Amino acid sequence: MQHYQVKLIIQARQSQEKTRKNIAFPDFSFFLDNFIQLHTVIKGFLLNLYKGNIMITRNEFLDMDDAALLQHCEYESYRAMGPGGQHRNKVETAVRLRLKGFPQISATATERRSQYENKVSAIKRLRIQIAVEMREKxxxxxxxxxxxxxxxxxxxxxxxxxxxxxxxxxxxxxxxxxxxxxxxxxxxxxxxxxxxxxxxxxxxxxxxxxxxxxxx
Structure with missing residues (x-):
């Protein structure tokens, strides 16, 4: 009788082990990918909120004067080819602007010898990019x-x-x-x-x- 009980216990354990192996555990890679994407979106939102741009409407950007709009931009000066040929690259007169929190909205100006003049041109182009890229419902x-x-x-x-x-x-x-x-x-x-x-x-x-x- 005892031998029979031991045999039943062994069979039960073998059955449990077989069942455990056959269980199809869910693939969590899909959920992980979506979690990563959601984390990226939330991070971007919080970053924009921190920079103060997320609460500003398109029309408010366009109504700003140049000085105010520049406060919401990442400003970069660099060397680029343009008028003057080989002498053009001696100073960083080219200008690139990016609207903070909106990486798809940027503008450059390289055609002038003056960084100030290029900055003015870049701001005008940035305003147009804002108009093209941002919609109001x-x-x-x-x-x-x-x-x-x-x-x-x-x-x-x-x-x-x-x-x-x-x-x-x-x-x-x-x-x-x-x-x-x-x-x-x-x-x-x-x-x-x-x-x-x-x-x-x-x-x-x-x-x-x-x-x-x-x-x-």
């Missing part, structure tokens, strides 16, 4: 003149306003034109008059498998 009607060129200080905000509406209406021209109380034809002519807007609009329409706009 709340639309605003543009109540000023539509005859605005890139040289105007109003151009970045103007560009951003148009792109906000285009983005909201999924680059459907008729709907966007209607929002601005313009005819479709006039809105297309306006877009075609601005090379940057024209290129962005057609790029986004192509991504959505929409018909590419043609100039009249």
């Amino acid at each position: 709340k639309l605003c009607l543009w109540e000023d003149s539509w005859e605005i060129t890139e040289k105007s200080s109003k151009y970045p905000l103007f560009l951003a306003t148009i792109l906000d509406a285009l983005c909201l209406y999924e680059y459907e021209i008729a709907k966007t034109a209607s929002y601005f109380e313009l005819s479709t034809g006039r809105f297309v002519r306006f877009l075609s008059s601005d090379p940057r807007l024209w290129e962005i609009t057609n790029q986004e329409r192509k991504k959505r498998q929409m018909r590419i706009l043609r100039k009249n």
Whole structure:
């Protein structure tokens, strides 16, 4: 009887061991990868919050004067080829700006002999990049003149306003034109008059498998 009980115990243990080996433990690599991604996002958010940029809206950036906007930028001067040929690289006159917390938003200027002049040019280009890259969900009607060129200080905000509406209406021209109380034809002519807007609009329409706009 005792021998039989021992045999049963051995069989039970063998069965448990076999069951344990056959258990498919979950693959935690997926959860680990997602945890790492979540950690990266949270870290980036906290970093932006620390830098003070996460609470600033796109329009607030664009409304800042140059000195205030520079406070929110990483500033780098470096040597680069430009006017003057081989003599151009003797001093670090080229300028690169990056908006803190937004690594995709940057601007450079290398064409002037003066670092100050390049800094001014880089700031103007950075404003345009802010207008192109940052979207506001709340639309605003543009109540000023539509005859605005890139040289105007109003151009970045103007560009951003148009792109906000285009983005909201999924680059459907008729709907966007209607929002601005313009005819479709006039809105297309306006877009075609601005090379940057024209290129962005057609790029986004192509991504959505929409018909590419043609100039009249």
